[in-house]
Amino acid sequence: MAVFTEVSAEQAQALLDHLQLGSLSSLRGIGAGIENTNYFVDCTQADGHLHRYVLTLFERLTAEQLPFYLRLMQHLAQRGVLVPSPHADSSGEILFEVAGKPAAIVDRLHGGHQMAPDAFHCQQVGAMLARMHLAGKDYPLHQPNLRGLAWWREVVPQLLPFLAADQAELLHSELAYQEQLAASARYGDLPTGPIHADLFRDNVMFEPGEGPGRERLTGFFDFYFAGVDTWLFDIAVCLNDWCIDLTSGRLIEERAAVFVSAYESVRPLSGAEHRLLPALLRAAALRFWVSRLFDLHLPREASLLKAHDPSHFERVLRERIAKPWHALHDEALK
Template identity: 90%
Template sequence: MAVFTEVSRAQAQALLDHLQLGQLSSLRGIGAGIENTNYFVDCTQADGHLHRYVLTLFERLTAQQLPFYLRLMQHLAQRGVPVPEPHADRNGEILFEVAGKPAAIVDRLHGGHQMAPDDFHCRQVGATLARMHLAGQDYPLHQPNLRGLAWWQAVVPQLLPLLAPAQAELLRSELAYQEQLAASAPYAELLQHHSGPIHADLFRDNVMFEPGEGPGRERLTGFFDFYFAGVDTWLFDLAVCLNDWCIDLADGRLIEDRAAVFVAAYESVRPLSGTEHRLLPALLRAAALRFWVSRLFDLHLPREASLLKAHDPGHFERVLRERIANPWHALPLETAAPAGARP
């Protein structure tokens, strides 16, 4: 979420008029993130009330790819999952053009981020993640995870010459490990029986909370930024969350008690299969690799943006090394551990 494309007030008002959303009162660029152009849009409607939205201009995703993401948000919202619902025009269209780019406008969620989560927050995110996975089972559109194995295989050769020898060796060996995992029978079982649309980027800054009952007891108000979503294993989505919500940010160490709470909350809605439990350590590595590769890519092969700041790739290098050195099982080792060192 950066500002790659400048949007004028007139351009924003034209879209608001088309969607009958009212008179623009404020247009403010959002500087966080690295993929799309985002603006907070406040407007006054005929009832005199202020309504708040988010305008997104898509910088990489094409008009052909975007219906998957936008219709997924619409699908989930209509099934009671707390996500921003895209606004449609009179013809039901939810994808438009602003400043020459594909664009959409969605409701702005209430509240703020919880950047220092505890067990209370993790229970809410874990249970809602499982609800989201179940709600997406009958979603008819299909889009692969565009930052999955095929992308790693394409990008890693570009990155290897730019890295220190120890980093390059880790990247080569972990890619080989994940290729072997993807070719295994247990992983094929995940794809066949335990997969569907996933968020794929559900970090702390993509979830909103607002004050609830009791001091410090925030209530989850929604998940947002679905523009890395794709069809993949649900376990990968869970692993992405565990690698952010349940770790010590300083060293990448998994906080095991908190991770156990997160998984238990998830399983209260959708129990994991035995295969999912056995492969969780490998998927935690896959999730760490995915974000290490993408952060290396954004650091070494960046695009221009007026408010762009690349994330530190060193963080997920530390996370990956931790997941390799200290594999974690949500179940006791004798029931969860896969046979052999490799999947």
């Protein structure tokens, strides 16, 4: 969500006119994130009310790939999942061109991020994630997880010159472990479908609810890493962000248990999912360690860009290897 491509007020207004969304009041670049160009777009409509949107220009994804992501958001929103739906023109088109880049405009969610979540926040995210997975079961388009195993294989050799010996050894051994896991019959038993694949704290919004500390989830956003993969990987990505101590990478087991319980209140996990959760927690840590190393050492230029610290997910991966965690007690998995 860095600003790689500058958008003028005139270019933004042209898209608003095409979509009949009103007159531009303000246009502000969003500096967080590292993949696409994003702007907050406020405009005044004929009723005199201010309406707020997010304009995204896609820097890596192609016009051929983008319908998967945009139509997925539309599909989920139509089924009651709290996600921003892309705005369509009179012909139903939701993908446009701005400043020479593929672009879309979606509603801006209410509220703000919760960067210090407690069990109550984790409970809401877990339940909504399960609803999202079930709602996507009949989604007809297919796109693999573009930051999955195939990408790890491609990128890891490019990263090795930048790593210390112990880091290179860990990267090699964990990649080999995940390759062996992915080839196994037990991994093949895991249920799959469209996943968010990047549902961190800064991709979820909450607004004040009834009573102090009772914030209400208002939506998931930034689906541009989504793809078809195991649902368990999506759960693991969430656990590794929502349910950890950020300093040490340690999993906060009480919070993780609440998250998984809330998820299972909507969609119970299979026996295979329970057994492989520790392995997928490692996979999720590896994915973000690799991507953060990539963004740090092989970056693109942007007018607003701050790479995330790779060492965080190195710590998380080492923690998950040293201290595997099951949502159920070991005896229940036998």
